[in-house]
Amino acid sequence: SRRAPFIKRMLTNRRVVKAHSCRLFFSEDPIKIVRARGQYLYDENGVEYLDCISNVQHVGHCHPLVTKAAAAQMELLNANSRFLHDNIVHYATRLAATLPPKLSVFYFVNSGSEANDLALRLARQHTQNEDVVVLDHAYHGHLTSLIDISPYKFRKLGRQKEWVHVAPLPDTYRGEFRETHPDPAQAYADTVKEVIDQVHSKGRKVAAFFAESLPSVGGQIIMPYGYCSKVAEYVHAVGGVYVADEVQTGFGRVGSHYWAFQLQGEAFCPDIVTMGKPMGNGHPLACVVTTAEIAKAFTDNGVEYFNTFGGNPVSCAVGLAVLDVIEKENLMANALRVGGHLKELLTELQSRHAMMGDVRGVGLFLGFELVKDQTERTPATEEAAHMVKKERQICVSTDGPWESVVKFKPPMCFSMVDAERVVGNIDEILAGEIHVINILYS
Numbered sequence: 028s029r030r031a032p033f034i035k036r037m038l039t040n041r042r043v044v045k046a047h048s049c050r051l052f053f054s055e056d057p058i059k060i061v062r063a064r065g066q067y068l069y070d071e072n073g074v075e076y077l078d079c080i081s082n083v084q085h086v087g088h089c090h091p092l093v094t095k096a097a098a099a100q101m102e103l104l105n106a107n108s109r110f111l112h113d114n115i116v117h118y119a120t121r122l123a124a125t126l127p128p129k130l131s132v133f134y135f136v137n138s139g140s141e142a143n144d145l146a147l148r149l150a151r152q153h154t155q156n157e158d159v160v161v162l163d164h165a166y167h168g169h170l171t172s173l174i175d176i177s178p179y180k181f182r183k184l185g186r187q188k189e190w191v192h193v194a195p196l197p198d199t200y201r202g203e204f205r206e207t208h209p210d211p212a213q214a215y216a217d218t219v220k221e222v223i224d225q226v227h228s229k230g231r232k233v234a235a236f237f238a239e240s241l242p243s244v245g246g247q248i249i250m251p252y253g254y255c256s257k258v259a260e261y262v263h264a265v266g267g268v269y270v271a272d273e274v275q276t277g278f279g280r281v282g283s284h285y286w287a288f289q290l291q292g293e294a295f296c297p298d299i300v301t302m303g304k305p306m307g308n309g310h311p312l313a314c315v316v317t318t319a320e321i322a323k324a325f326t327d328n329g330v331e332y333f334n335t336f337g338g339n340p341v342s343c344a345v346g347l348a349v350l351d352v353i354e355k356e357n358l359m360a361n362a363l364r365v366g367g368h369l370k371e372l373l374t375e376l377q378s379r380h381a382m383m384g385d386v387r388g389v390g391l392f393l394g395f396e397l398v399k400d401q402t403e404r405t406p407a408t409e410e411a412a413h414m415v416k417k418e419r420q421i422c423v424s425t426d427g428p429w430e431s432v433v434k435f436k437p438p439m440c441f442s443m444v445d446a447e448r449v450v451g452n453i454d455e456i457l458a459g460e461i462h463v464i465n466i467l468y469s
Contacts (some may be wrong), residue, residue: 033071041157052080052424053416063088063260066445068422077421077445082436085278085305086352093308096348097341105341109333114343121350127296132322133313135338139274139303140168142313143237146299147172149317150235150268153324158190160176160222160236162197164245164428167237167272176237179244188351192226192233194219196245197254200385200396212250216257224466225263233267235299240287243275246427247394247434248259249387255291268321271297274313275392278305279353280439282363282390290389310345313337358439362390369393369435369446376450380457382407384431393435396427406431417456421449424450 034057051057058076060068065087068076078088086093100114108115119133136142151157159176166179173182175188181377187193197215199206203216219236226233236258242248259269274286277300278384284290288297300323325332336342353359370388373395377383384407385400397407397414406429414433415423426434433453437445 039397041377052422053419054224055416058422064092065440066442074420077448079421079423079435079437079441079449081422081438082275082280083304084309084438085217086214086308086358087348087357087438087440088309090308090348090352092352093310093348094344096344097303097310098345100341103338103340105339107335108338109335112340112343114340114347115338118338118343118346118350121347122314126300126316129296129318130316131301132317132319134317134332134334135342136313136315136334137311137336137342138168138313139272139301140170140173142274142301142303142315143167143270143272143339144172145315146272146301146317147176147235147237147269149299149315149321149325150237150270152328153321154232154266154268156232156234156266158192158226158231158233160192160194160219160226160233160267162195162242162245164196164243165237165239165242167239168274175374190231192222192265194222196248197250198244198246198248199251200387201246212253213257215251216254216261220261223261223267227265233262233265235268235270235376236262237270237272239272239275240290241276241281241389241392243392243434243436246396246432247388247392249389250291251399252291255288255297256295259295259297268298270299270301272301274301274303275436277302278349280305280362280390280392280436282359282366285359287389287392306349307342307345308349310342311336312342312346344421346462353439356440362439365441365443365446366390368443369450372446372450372452376454376457377401379454382410382457388435391435391439391441394426394432396432398431414453414456416450421452423449 059071061071062069066078068078136146161176163178165179167173176191178193181187195218199211204211208214223233262269271288274284279285281287299317301315306312370393373386381401382397384396384404386395388394397411399405399407408429408431411425411431411433415425423433426432
């Protein structure tokens with residue numbers, strides 16, 4: 028193609044200066060994106076791409092209210108967050124209004140990884156314990172401490188720390204306790220209790236249970252209702268705390284609630300919540316919120332905690348603008364309406380295409396699993412990769428233990444027309460070429 032020489036030269040230059048472990052989307056034929064607006068990306072030739080994966084650009088790429096707020100505050104002041112400033116107080120107050128009352132103390136940082144690392148410190152300081160229970164296939168960030176509690180990463184490295192303990196992912200499609208089980212929430216919660224009992228039998232103690240409110244890398248998993256409350260009960264009984272990682276799922280993405288942990292009912296409230304990616308709509312902004320009791324234990328250790336950039340005036344101005352857009356543009360209602368429509372359309376494909384396995388999700392956190400057969404549920408990994416490559420101008424990606432789940436976490440301004448376009452393309456791919464891939468790999 029006419030863009031091939033240019034792209035080849037750009038890739039050559041990138042390989043000189045960029046670490047090879049930093050991979051590109053669509054690495055075989057990368058897309059060079061030069062501008063974006065809303066849910067649409069544009070390459071150097073003006074070709075439009077529908078973005079189904081940028082949950083970071085939560086209210087849409089380059090939203091004018093967000094960029095205006097950032098520019099205006101940057102012109103006025105951006106200073107160390109240890110100076111007194113209104114924005115951080117206003118922002119924390121606005122966030123507190125979306126959370127249960129006991130989650131009242133905020134620490135602002137710059138990334139989800141930084142937030143999860145701090146959450147680990149808070150849990151350990153409060154409990155004076157070290158060990159952590161996590162879910163299989165979990166990913167919580169790229170810092171050393173978080174690689175240690177992310178089976179998705181540490182299994183590839185061939186090491187698991189003695190203080191890390193892995194419980195089964197509560198997956199009712201592929202796991203031990205499936206959709207036909209009379210009480211999968213209790214059954215999966217009991218597997219966590221078994222892990223906790225094993226920890227204590229070794230003379231060790233649990234500091235925290237650490238989990239995404241909706242496991243994403245694990246395959247867009249929807250936890251069975253009641254699971255989190257029961258796990259929290261078991262964790263609290265041994266002096267530990269429950270950490271909910273909302274880095275990918277917060278800020279109204281599920282539509283019905285502001286935070287995904289709220290899907291588990293009003294009776295459930297984590298002890299620590301971390302948030303990140305969508306918080307700044309692409310600006311580096313993240314946060315940890317916890318109880319006054321846990322915050323006091325962290326303060327009482329005598330070591331000051333400060334973060335030079337976390338919660339700076341520009342970051343908080345951006346964060347406030349994001350909250351304003353979510354409210355003014357009714358993006359939670361949009362997530363419910365459009366996400367529900369997209370899920371219905373995907374579910375309809377199951378009756379026409381044997382390769383369509385489970386369709387799951389809430390709001391604009393959705394996924395569907397490709398399988399070689401619906402009875403055995405054999406993961407169709409190669410077919411999923413082919414679909415991602417074939418979609419091309421509709422940017423999607425895969426997740427799950429076998430990379431067989433095609434996921435959707437688009438900007439929250441995603442429309443009904445976008446949903447219909449996506450499913451139309453998927454229908455064509457399943458009806459057309461993908462059966463050839465299936466034959467090749469069967």
